[in-house]
């Protein structure tokens with residue numbers, strides 16, 4: 001698995017080339033597909049995906065007939081928690097007023113149902129009340145994710161599109177719509193500006209008209225979050241309308257204050273965003289890497305928010321493993337960039353950057369260092385690159401179990417990632433840290 005086949009929904013008759021998978025690991029066939037342009041500077045398109053499972057690489061190019069409400073076909077799991085009741089009623093109660101949503105969510109916050117494991121444990125102690133389980137590849141029907149790109153930069157939208165397609169084609173369980181917002185910023189101006197936090201402050205370079213279009217596009221995206229308007233199942237009740245508005249306010253603040261944003265907001269489990277302010281001094285290659293990094297976050301199903309009730313529960317467990325989240329995203333960006341650019345230097349570039357960082361005193365908390373630690377695990381045979389690239393690592397909330405420092409292969413990589421040297425003009429791990 002890990003291969004995707006795409007079909008674009010037909011919107012308009014403008015044609016561009018589009019790649020679909022033909023066999024394992026390759027993107028080769030080029031088809032003509034339509035795209036839709038809805039604003040001069042905003043480009044949007046939709047695509048369908050279904051897994052090219054083993055023998056079905058040439059299977060039909062049709063999308064599934066699943067309606068939105070069937071996004072997640074949950075197994076029956078018995079739980080008794082206010083949160084789950086809230087989730088069910090939130091899911092069903094379309095267009096409820098904010099205050100009602102807030103009330104339900106407040107009740108929900110007291111109960112931890114963030115993982116299937118925890119739910120099951122609770123079910124043993126408490127009587128049945130409702131059925132709900134976190135979506136996984138095993139209990140979910142495939143759906144047809146959509147991609148929309150809102151591009152205001154000098155980067156070619158066709159490039160952003162091909163980067164997105166190349167990235168998503170690696171993902172084993174791609175279930176979430178991805179909406180990208182990419183806009184330009186000028187040079188760094190520094191100085192305090194709370195609207196920009198936690199990012200740095202750059203010069204705003206969008207003209208007013210484009211700024212209005214960008215903020216309007218983000219507002220529309222956020223306000224139409226499918227998990228809050230009854231279109232799709234909602235779970236993880238931290239994401240109520242009030243919290244969504246807070247998230248929107250922050251992103252709009254970043255946009256309007258010139259923050260050098262690079263992040264992946266997750267308003268819904270099945271609707272995620274890539275937001276990236278592209279600095280004027282950055283190269284296309286830098287833009288590509290950062291975009292792919294954020295795209296990977298958007299494609300990673302269970303990062304911290306969805307496993308901790310928005311950070312309220314057991315946040316430490318995930319905070320300690322930020323390096324895994326950042327390292328995988330960076331690793332993915334190196335590999336997909338090399339694939340897109342027709343080079344085979346992903347590992348070498350990764351180690352070059354990590355070595356430079358190590359010399360500058362970087363620790364595992366930098367994405368470059370973390371990617372090198374993962375690479376060391378791959379080269380030592382402790383981790384499959386495919387598990388990074390397909391985002392299988394993040395398919396359930398139990399993933400931190402596999403990354404505890406008490407696990408020898410993990411601690412070895414955490415302690416030895418910087419053992420890099422140049423050999424015959426290539427950056428490699430020292431033979432002393434390889435088996």
Ligand SMILES: [Zn+2]
Nearest residue numbers: 293297326329
């Ligand atoms: Zn990141």
